[in-house]
Structures are given as structure tokens and as C-alpha cells.
Amino acid sequence: MQPNDNVLADLFSNDGSRRNVSIYLAFLVVAFLYHASVFWFIMGDDIQSKYAQSEYVIEFEESSEIFTDSRTIDDGEKATIDFTAPSNLFDSNSGFGLLLITITYTETSGEFGDPCDTISADLSVTDVSADWKNENNELSGVSSDCEAISLLLHVYPDYDGESMDVVGMDETYWTETWSNSSYGQGMFQLDVEVIVNEPITSGIPTVSDTNEKVDVTWEPVFFEVSVRENS
């Protein structure tokens, strides 16, 4: 065997070398434990704070405007009433949060004892970018007793007007998350159908109910977002 072939065999070939190696290994273990303890007990706090995530509170200030429209719809007919939110509302707010629609009517025939007609209203799902599948939406309704029909569409995804606490990222990120003017851009379409309920005296030729006047109120709810660090 050549001398270079097995250095380890030489090292352990006598008691003195073996002891030197043991001392060296013991030193390595102590050095390792020292550095590990420095890492965990002294630098641990620094490392933790470096990666600690900030908490933020996101708040919304709402503003809305009312837009009204009115149609007289014949018995058995369906009318489509549309609405587009004006662009200045997008410019002056962070986002379009909710769309509230109220449909009201009375019996306008003037006939004695004429019961309220049956009105049904459906907000069509169009290609307007909105939270159409939100489970709290009310996209259609029916009324037969002159009670108002109230519809609700969540436009900005996950918006419900309530403030929220979030963790991580930074103020700019959260402000931008809630400042997207693409939601709610475009034309909304409401289908309103009238089924007349005639007075029981309608057998008399001069007494009849053939239509109804329906009033629609569109109320787009916009919001201004503010984000602050929660300390």
C-alpha cells in the first residue's frame, strides 16, 4: 500500500493521532453549538421582526346618486330599461361597489276596486364586469300587491361596504387592490314585465285595466378607499 492511499488509516494508526482527531471533532461540535445558539437566541428576534407582516385596516367611504326612469308597459309586454353609470363617478371615486335598483308602481287605471297588477323585474347578466355570481345578489323579483321590488348587484368583487383587516403587503398594494375602475363600466339592462290584474267589474265594456306605469330608481353606490397601518 502506498503512503498516500489511506491518510485516515495513518491518522488512526496510533493513540496520539486518534486523540488529536477526537479533540478536533469535539471542537467542531462546540463551535457548531455556539453558532446555533447565537442564531436562535440572539439573532432570532431580529430575523422574526424582519419577516413580521404588517397589519392594515381598509375602510370605505360611500357616496351614491339616484337616477330615475319611468315606463308605461302594456299587459303581457316586457320592456327593457337600461342604465349606464356616468363616467365622472368613476373618475372621482376608487370604485363602483354596489348597484341598488328599486321598482315601484301603483294601480293607475282609476277604476274602482282595481287590484294591483303583477310586475316582474330581472336584471340581465350582461358583459359588464361585476360580481354577478355573488350569493347575496338579488337579480330578480316579483310583486303583485304594489309593494316595491328591491334588487341588488355586487359590482366590485368582495365589496360589501364593511371595513376589513388584512395582513401583509403594503399600503400601496391594498389601495391599488381597491382602486379598479373597470368594474361596473357599461350598460345594465333591466327587463320589466307587466301582467295586468283586472277589476272584477271588468265585464262592463267601459271598465278595463290594460297597462301599468312602472318607476325605476337606479342607485349606483361608489366608494373611496383608505388604507392605514394598524399599530
Ligand SMILES: [Ca+2]
Ligand atoms: Ca290592475
Ligand SMILES: [Ca+2]
Ligand atoms: Ca294597471
